Amino acid sequence: MRTHTFLVSLLAPLVTVYAQLADPNIVGTWSSGSKNVVTGPGFANPANTSFNYPKTTGVSFSFSDDNFYEIARYRFNGNGSEPNCITAVIGWVHGTYEKLANGSIVLTPFGDGYQQVQDPCAAQSNFMENYNQTELLRSFQMFRDPTFGLKLHLFQFDGAPIAPLFQVSTTPTMHPTRSLRNVTPPVEVLNKRSNGASPAADVAHLGAASSIVAAILSVTFASLAL
């Protein structure tokens, strides 16, 4: 015990700058890279299911101290076999989160999330769809970066890291923490898929009625590693 304490105190000065925080507080707003993607009204307008496109791609998470979360994501997907077919995906979702005893975080959406997919090479090159994925963050770590301050590392359900997030504010920048539009749950999706309909046919545009069948293309968003 003594030796251990001694070693730790000896090493502490060397590792402090990159030390993982023992009791990380994830409350606040976090953003990757150039921090142009930030949750809240500056990014998404749920009332009319639109987005204000950020200057650069990135991802942002907000967590409140009363267990609400919000995510803003904007990214391009390259396609190795079709270099001209770069897909843009921009998405917004919010809901409640729960920290599990094993260190994982479960994100349960309210149901009003949505994303826009632009794929110049697809039959339907630009569409909006509902996004309502429950997501598991397998683990997270926090560091104090000597230059950029607090840095949050989130890991996806499969352990893949999400781009490091820097703290933009200690209070979360969020929309009101309740469902902000009426969405009919996509009950028909399974039937549609099993009868062989093409995925594109399953995605209705978000119209004035604001009730669409989407889902299938859990595609893109679920595996977002931005």
Ligand SMILES: *[C@@H]1O[C@H](CO)[C@@H](O)[C@H](O)[C@H]1NC(C)=O
């Ligand atoms: C959606 O609503 C926002 C905020 O009220 C507004 O700025 C924007 O112009 C609207 N966009 C569309 C496409 O209606």
Ligand SMILES: *[C@@H]1O[C@H](CO)[C@@H](O)[C@H](O)[C@H]1NC(C)=O
């Ligand atoms: C790449 O493009 C091909 C042909 O359009 C398509 O079949 C494939 O699914 C695309 N891959 C990705 C990762 O988007």
Ligand SMILES: *[C@@H]1O[C@H](CO)[C@@H](O)[C@H](O)[C@H]1NC(C)=O
């Ligand atoms: C924690 O528990 C949840 C629910 O059982 C599970 O899905 C997740 O993979 C677990 N996380 C770790 C790090 O084992």
Ligand SMILES: *[C@@H]1O[C@H](CO)[C@@H](O)[C@H](O)[C@H]1NC(C)=O
């Ligand atoms: C969204 O997902 C949550 C959690 O699975 C579920 O309770 C809710 O009914 C879903 N909402 C819609 C509109 O699909």
